Amino acid sequence: MAEITLEKVVKRYGALGVVHGIDLTIAHEEFVVLVGPSGCGKSTTLRMIAGLEDITGGLVKIGGQVVNDLPPRKRNISMVFQNYALYPHMNVRDNLGFGLKIAGQSPAEIARRVTEAADILGLVPLLDRTPAELSGGQRQRVAMGRAIVRNPDAFLFDEPLSNLDAKLRGQMRAEIKKLHQKVRTTVVYVTHDQVEAMTLADRIVVMKDGNIEQVGTPMEVFNHPLTTFVATFIGSPPMNLLPGTIAGQIVRLADGTEVPVPDRLQRFVRDGMAVQLGIRPDDISPVGHGLSQDGPGAEVSLTVDLAEPLGMESLIYTRLAGQEVQAKLYGPRIVAPGEVLAFRLALDRAHLFDAASGKSVRAH
Amino acid sequence: MIRALTTRRTEMAPFLLLLPAVATMLFVVALPLIFSLWTSLTPYKLTKPNTLYDFIGLTNYVRIFGDWDFWEAFLRTIGFLTVALNVEFALGLGIALLINKITWGQRGLRTIMMFPMMFSPILVGFQFKFLFNDHIGVVNNALQSLGLTNRAIPWLVDAKLAMFSITLAEVWMSTSIFAILLLAGLFAMPRDPLEAAKVDGCNAWQVFRHITLPFLMPFAYIAMAIRSLDVARAYDLVAVMTDGGPAGRTELLWTLIARVGYDEAKMGQANAMAYVSTILSILFTWYFYRKLVAARRYMGGAE
Ligand SMILES: Nc1ncnc2c1ncn2[C@@H]1O[C@H](COP(=O)(O)OP(=O)(O)OP(=O)(O)O)[C@@H](O)[C@H]1O
Numbered sequence A: 001m002a003e004i005t006l007e008k009v010v011k012r013y014g015a016l017g018v019v020h021g022i023d024l025t026i027a028h029e030e031f032v033v034l035v036g037p038s039g040c041g042k043s044t045t046l047r048m049i050a051g052l053e054d055i056t057g058g059l060v061k062i063g064g065q066v067v068n069d070l071p072p073r074k075r076n077i078s079m080v081f082q083n084y085a086l087y088p089h090m091n092v093r094d095n096l097g098f099g100l101k102i103a104g105q106s107p108a109e110i111a112r113r114v115t116e117a118a119d120i121l122g123l124v125p126l127l128d129r130t131p132a133e134l135s136g137g138q139r140q141r142v143a144m145g146r147a148i149v150r151n152p153d154a155f156l157f158d159e160p161l162s163n164l165d166a167k168l169r170g171q172m173r174a175e176i177k178k179l180h181q182k183v184r185t186t187v188v189y190v191t192h193d194q195v196e197a198m199t200l201a202d203r204i205v206v207m208k209d210g211n212i213e214q215v216g217t218p219m220e221v222f223n224h225p226l227t228t229f230v231a232t233f234i235g236s237p238p239m240n241l242l243p244g245t246i247a248g249q250i251v252r253l254a255d256g257t258e259v260p261v262p263d264r265l266q267r268f269v270r271d272g273m274a275v276q277l278g279i280r281p282d283d284i285s286p287v288g289h290g291l292s293q294d295g296p297g298a299e300v301s302l303t304v305d306l307a308e309p310l311g312m313e314s315l316i317y318t319r320l321a322g323q324e325v326q327a328k329l330y331g332p333r334i335v336a337p338g339e340v341l342a343f344r345l346a347l348d349r350a351h352l353f354d355a356a357s358g359k360s361v362r363a364h
Numbered sequence B: 001m002i003r004a005l006t007t008r009r010t011e012m013a014p015f016l017l018l019l020p021a022v023a024t025m026l027f028v029v030a031l032p033l034i035f036s037l038w039t040s041l042t043p044y045k046l047t048k049p050n051t052l053y054d055f056i057g058l059t060n061y062v063r064i065f066g067d068w069d070f071w072e073a074f075l076r077t078i079g080f081l082t083v084a085l086n087v088e089f090a091l092g093l094g095i096a097l098l099i100n101k102i103t104w105g106q107r108g109l110r111t112i113m114m115f116p117m118m119f120s121p122i123l124v125g126f127q128f129k130f131l132f133n134d135h136i137g138v139v140n141n142a143l144q145s146l147g148l149t150n151r152a153i154p155w156l157v158d159a160k161l162a163m164f165s166i167t168l169a170e171v172w173m174s175t176s177i178f179a180i181l182l183l184a185g186l187f188a189m190p191r192d193p194l195e196a197a198k199v200d201g202c203n204a205w206q207v208f209r210h211i212t213l214p215f216l217m218p219f220a221y222i223a224m225a226i227r228s229l230d231v232a233r234a235y236d237l238v239a240v241m242t243d244g245g246p247a248g249r250t251e252l253l254w255t256l257i258a259r260v261g262y263d264e265a266k267m268g269q270a271n272a273m274a275y276v277s278t279i280l281s282i283l284f285t286w287y288f289y290r291k292l293v294a295a296r297r298y299m300g301g302a303e
């Protein structure tokens, strides 16, 4: 059993606070992804779990045991580094077996487990090469193999795919997911790529400036972002945010355009409240070209500024309430700049955020 | 016709431009080499210039290979080299590891560390000769004051102690070369594999043994290649401290060569010895270079 718990974990470098007291519980065999922009403290958090970084305050527990003062080798975790961190002077076989050798396993046992891991990851033909003789993707696989041979309580990944090209990244992402299904273990995975976060995670932890903004399943985080930061960080292209004011059951946008407050949010708003209306590009579509035609909606007519055809869909840049917004057109239809179309806003999937705090009105 | 000439001239241009360099090399390197090789095949004596034209084949080589004094100096040189290089490597590694740990005052220490290298070996020799002098030397004085001995230990007179003293002077003078090169290696060392090893279960010693040391070895081999050339031609320290004595018990190849060549004026024979010594140096360099190439082969994937 390896549940990982962080309680009020703080990291400071001298006077500079980097992680500001985060609480997080990662269940046994759960795949948790820490995601956030560069410099938000993801790696630092992961390295505190690994024992590579001192913990300034709070507690880190693995399997119920406080590990604050344990060196990495006593935590029974494996880590995959962004730069692979293979041992340059050892061939693939020795890289994979190094941890077992240090643990004092018999050569026969080491050979058996190395072969097993190499089999899972397709490394058998490469066992006698040195890291210098491998491609980036192969190195990444060796790094993963090195992590799994030891049967650790938890895997820690620090942006393992960010050095790979887009195609390979997609492949390796799928391999990591398969691997987790085969070798069920607790995983903490750091990335700043929200696609990786969405596809891999059982639960996503969105971080910003050393704080946790939101924790939830990918669908929760996507469908119910708690803050404007999460709303714009998760999902691509990002959610459009339009400032406005509540007037009864109406949101009045900056230019006077009026949009009804979505039914499910009505009980959260007060008259005169300054808000931001959040609506994803997927939910602003020309009539007849949207994801859904029914449910509550509002129609506005907008002028196309720019259209980017992507095949089965097009990304449309237009202006709404004096602000540039992105919209999606589904179906193979060509639109020209300057064309005026009737757009439908799917309000059942729209969000309202308090303009001052940036928090979802539901959170009040 | 004129065209043909100009093309010829442009073709020749690179060779013409290289000529001064080639000529200098011939004059400075090749000529002395050939000359000394020739003299090693003659009974050339400095006092009888005419002997230079007496070709005697390999007689000089046969003679030195049958000469026990030569073999003793030869083996002692190898022993001296082995001990000095290993001690310097071990000490240099220790110093480099310590300095690498310090965050404050590192620059200053790095400079101070170079001091021994700034002194002429002859002066270092004199200094150690005084330190180890059995009557007035600081070493004996200190030992006696501390009550560790009441004898005057003959540091430079007893054969074994004299070799020890010379080695100590050599180590004092040159450990910093190892320290500096190994420190450079430590600075260049990627951090990730060290962390990976810690997570993989290594304690501090195991990280050092399995990751740091293999990474540093190429730097150590560079230092050893340089130093093996240096130590194999050691002359000044020994000449000053013991002059190969007592009774030839600290004689190294080059002190012997100098003695045979200048004191006994047997330049032909001395040059034969010098050639053997040169071949020895080449062998050492080749050996360390091979080790270096082998160690470097995998370093491409360090990051
Ligand atoms: N050794 C250090 N000394 C001082 N500040 C540091 C140190 N290491 C990291 N930081 C700071 O801590 C903050 C968080 O760093 P961290 O590496 O955790 O970011 P990250 O979320 O992993 O970002 P990225 O996506 O770029 O890897 C950064 O602002 C960084 O500048």
Ligand SMILES: [Mg+2]
Pocket (backbone or CB within 6 Å): A042, A043, A044, A158, A159
């Ligand atoms: Mg990072």
